[in-house]
Amino acid sequence: MKRLSLFLAAVSAVTLTSRAQTNNPSALERFAKPSDALVAAENRIWQRTPLPVPEGIVLEVSGILPVAGQRLLVTTRRGEVWWIDGAYDADPKPRYSLFAQGLHEPLGIIAAPSGGYYVAQRQELTRLVDTDGDGRADVFETVAKLPISGSYHEYAFGPVLAPNGNLRVTLNVAFGGSTQAPVPWRGWMVEITPDGQLTPIASGLRSPAGFTVSSQGAWFSTDNQGEWVGSGKITHIESGDFLGHPAGLAWSKLPGSTVKVRPENVSDFEQPMHVVAQNLPGLKPPAVWLPHTILGISNSGMIEDLSGGKFGPFAGQFYVGDQGQSKLMRVSLEKVAGVWQGAAYSFREGFDSGILRMAIGENATMFVGESARGWGSVGPKQYGIERVTWTGQTPFEIKEIKAQPDGFILTFTQPVDRATAENLASYSLAGFTYNYHTAYGAAPVDRMVCPIQKIVVAPDGLSVRLAAQCLREGYIHEVKASGVRAATGGSAVLHPVAYYTLNRLPAGDRIIPLAPNAAELCVAALSASASxxxxxxxxxxxxxxxxxxxxxxxxxxxxxxxxxxxxxxxxxxxxxxxxxxxxxxxxxxxxxxxxxxxxxxxxxxxxxxxxxxxxxxxxxxxxxxxxxxxxxxxxxxxxxxxxxxxxxxxxxxxxxxxxxxxxxxxxxxxxxx
Ligand SMILES: [Cu+2]
CATH class of the missing domain: 2.60.40.420 (Cupredoxins -  blue copper proteins)
Structure with a gap:
């Protein structure tokens, strides 16, 4: 049996769990425990408070909606929807009351502008309304049917409200077999009008457990490592895009499809995705890769930090959950030459169970919903809900990385100590990528060190420009600032490693010339033979x-x-x-x-x-x-x-x-x- 993706069904879970316990090496690595010291340091800045769950409620959280009045509406994978009151209390003893039950694995919930709430069940997009105000849903309205063949792997994620008032849903591919898209729109993002008209948007998704529309109106979806997906990733999605997993292309000729790529255009390329994309118009490489086992193994929800700084120094950035590693990553995005790209960083780990969903409610309080079912998690519990609040302390972190024509600018959350920040030995920089192929997951390939040749620390000490040779468009660039210390207090960077996906090098002034022997220098450093x-x-x-x-x-x-x-x-x-x-x-x-x-x-x-x-x-x-x-x-x-x-x-x-x-x-x- 192959390694399975996020959200494995209970039936298969028995096999997988027993394998995970039998010295399965990939499990050993993927489920490695975080460092206690790091988790303790993170918790001093973003405090984690698990909310008690009454015995008898299996709260496998699959959707969280903060509702005015310090209330939460929470969907579960068991098909229930719960009101939670008291989740914001200093010493929370939340009260749970059932809003709805009997749904088929809803994986998200949002408020409906017309009243009530939308949930995506496996088989349909549904509007739930409490018309008599007794706290229980009494209308279950089918907005649109979602095609399903019956494979346990056919999850439906969302919905997310589009700026035009429509609803978007992403549809997981089926598991294995001769086709992973036995029915239309499996592997697609679709848009549905409030009266139920469905339009296909983009194909090529595999297990898109988290997606969002940014405050700038750009759609982004996570996807899970697996067949055709070398590592976890976040892709910018526009109508007509093909995102890499070919199963859904079986339906690309159907009316309404704007996707031009056809199944016969895709073969087992065994080349980096950005290289394939040069000859396959429509194929969209990710905006940000999340290197497998380093920044998660099964990424899930994705939300934008709209707290305006009340949740910490990362306003406008994104948080991405991970089920297997029970952690949160952070992502900063920028658009360069019309293409989205950016960096991914560790944010905080040590949660109780596998993270599926996050939402930021009142007073910039983040809620994190969890379920380990099917795939296991580093966190010891099977399910739960936790609260994360910023204590107001600012950690010494790489706040953001932006691309430059000859390197990167690292902005820090606090001024850097000039001596360490100007020292070449404080940094390392290297590029790598993953091959695009049919096999499950991919190893990092084409790793090449980028020699840093010039460092410029800004007068205010808040940013550092690194200029280097051997930068490559399309590649992930690992940026390490392990040696940099804060000007005040001298602390090291809490998470000194980040991964910048350099889709495009920006235009502009270089501060170092391209090395005359760049071709030689960079080829010589290639570790292809060594790996x-x-x-x-x-x-x-x-x-x-x-x-x-x-x-x-x-x-x-x-x-x-x-x-x-x-x-x-x-x-x-x-x-x-x-x-x-x-x-x-x-x-x-x-x-x-x-x-x-x-x-x-x-x-x-x-x-x-x-x-x-x-x-x-x-x-x-x-x-x-x-x-x-x-x-x-x-x-x-x-x-x-x-x-x-x-x-x-x-x-x-x-x-x-x-x-x-x-x-x-x-x-x-x-x-x-
Ligand atoms: Cu050694």
Missing amino acids: AHSAKHPVKQPTDWPNNEGDQAFLLGTQPGLKFDQTLLTTKAGTRIRLIFRNTDDMLHNFVLCAPGKGQDVGTAALALGVEGTAKNYVPDSPDVLFHTALTQPETSDTIYFIAPTTPGDYDFICSFPGHSTLMKGILRVTAK
Whole structure:
């Protein structure tokens, strides 16, 4: 069974949950717990308050509507709609009363301008009205039928009220099978008039759990990693767009469709999406990628911060939820040369359960609705609702990143300390992307370091311009400011890493010339060969392994001070091993498995590689090297698949980055079968 997307049905969940508990390595990595210290620091600034839920109510929140009078209307995946009163109280003991029940998995709720409330159920868009004012809906009006075949995966998200008074809904594709769009408009965003006329807007969505129209009138939708979707992403949606998942194209010829791409135009490209888009008019690459496992694994709701600064320093930006990682991301957007793009940042994590929905109510109070059902979450609970309030403290953060012709401007929430901000070693910058293909998810490819050549700190200390070589349009640029400190208090940036999707380089004045040897410089830095599959760097999962799983999985991490997080791994001879090396440190590391007793020899040979080291992952050509990962950037990981030696013994593993192996080492103990 493939890994499944957001909102898995209960039936399939049994299998998936049991797999997640059996040392499933991707689950290990995707559901990694956040750092307690980071969560505590975040909570001092945005305080999280879970709201008690009475026993007997399964509050798998799927929609939240703040209603005047400090009330909330909350839909649940179980088909109920609850009034919640008292959610804003200092010591909340909320009161729940049932507004409606018996709906089919509503996944959103909004106020209807004509009175009552709209919800998107799986099979229809419905208006609920309480005509006699007793607090219970008594009219259930079908606004429009939504086509459905019966696949558990056919979710309907929304609605969102359009500026023209119509309603928009996004329709999840069905799961697997010969077609994932067995009925029209699966994989589409559609617009529905209040009297029920349906117009298809855009195709190519997979699992668009969160979408919104910005205060500037631009539509954005999240989508979930899966087949055809290399990583989580946010795409700007206009009528006629094709957003990448081809299932819905089956209906692109139907009357009303403005989508020009046809199923036969799409093949298993195995190229970056922006490259394919150059030859496939209509294909729209994302405005912002949310790198998988770093900024979520199953992104959900998306809302704009319209608090005007009452919720913190990020007014006008967006928050995006994540079910699997129980966290919130933050996104800043800008339009460059007519194209939306921007940066994604971590915002806050450590929530109780998988986040599906957020809403900001009175007094800039955010409510976060949760359900872990079907797919699990880092948060320990199955469902819940929480409140997030800004304590008024301003964290030292990268407030916003904007593209420049030769780099980026980072604006901070507080003035920077000039010495650290002017130091090249305080930053790193690198580009990468994902290939567009039929397989489920994609690994980061084409990673290239962008050498920073000039830093200009603004006179007020609130922004820093970084000018660099090797910027590439279409690529995600990882921007790290780990070394920058605040001018007052000296604190480090709370979330020092951001991911800017550079669809277009803006015009304007450069502050560094393009390097005369740019072609050479940037090609030389390409790590394509270093990240490629080889016998000793086996990144391709053997297709003949049972269940495609292997027998044993290791998640090996790092600790500060040149250490692996484990120094002894144990296995049996001949075991099929999947090893994920996850670098959470702030420098480059790798994992090299060596012959017994040969770790330090390999480390010494790596040191001698000199400048050719990076292209070889600092792995020398030596029979003492058995298997290795790529030289792994901070906050990334590399997975290798290998068979444990058939001869029992203590096999050294080291990090072979120059100077690390004497400290950064461990043993793979292979015992007899
Ligand atoms: Cu190392």
